[in-house]
Amino acid sequence: MRKGNVVELPPRFIVALIDADPACRDRIAEALLHNGYDVHAYAGGDGFIDGHDALAVGCILLDLKIGPDFLGHARRQGHDAPVVVMSDESNIPPVVRAIQSGAQAWIGKPVDCHQLLSVVKQACHLHRSYRQRFVPAKDAIEKYRRLTPRESDVFWLLTKGMSSKEIALQLGISVRTVETHRGHVYDKFGATSLKTLIDLTVPLAPVLT
Missing domain, CATH: 3.40.50.2300 (Response regulator)
Known part of the structure; x- marks a missing residue:
């Protein structure tokens, strides 16, 4: 290199x-x-x-x-x-x-x-x-397992590019609740942006989907 x-x-x-x-x-x-x-x-x-x-x-x-x-x-x-x-x-x-x-x-x-x-x-x-x-997959799985079931729902919709409002409509919860779950997801993965979150969780796709 x-x-x-x-x-x-x-x-x-x-x-x-x-x-x-x-x-x-x-x-x-x-x-x-x-x-x-x-x-x-x-x-x-x-x-x-x-x-x-x-x-x-x-x-x-x-x-x-x-x-x-x-x-x-x-x-x-x-x-x-x-x-x-x-x-x-x-x-x-x-x-x-x-x-x-x-x-x-x-x-x-x-x-x-x-x-x-x-x-x-x-x-x-x-x-x-x-x-x-x-x-990388093992590390991502360990972080993913820290999520609650609702945080997991929010996580997958986030990685599909959906906004907080769209996620709220799909899950039948408030935008404020989505934002709270979103913050927890970021914290548990150590992510600072959506791009960072997606990069960190790429190894999960073939394992958990």
Whole structure:
């Protein structure tokens, strides 16, 4: 993307690498850094939970020795990035349980660099696509659910471009009542104008209509 004479590059993906083995962490981190990723390395799950930004876009590389309960704990803390688990090829049952618990993919240890880069690339792009498609809709739905039934009626008629007087006639209420509901709708969506309200609620159309 170009802005003026400055070329703006898209933000780099952030890979959270969770592995208790420092030598393994260093090797994997070096490969990822060399190929354009930002790497945040952690020796354990607690360090990740305490220090990693849940808003970061990328993926999580997890050594399964960290523990079987980590995936659920991370999700409950708001970390929605795809998880790629790493484990010895002889240790299949924990891998199966991790996949059943929501892990995106698995790679064997010792890690093959080409496989690592392929899986990480796919996971990171999947996360970016998820954020672009579903997070705006999720945020809009959460705001929409704060509306009362009558505010919801007013909301949909507002987004169709109807005036307060037209809405009042259709709903059989006073213009003053419409204006009160309209104010509540704006407040709950954090909108400052009708255009802003419509822009904020575009993701709702395919979900709720």
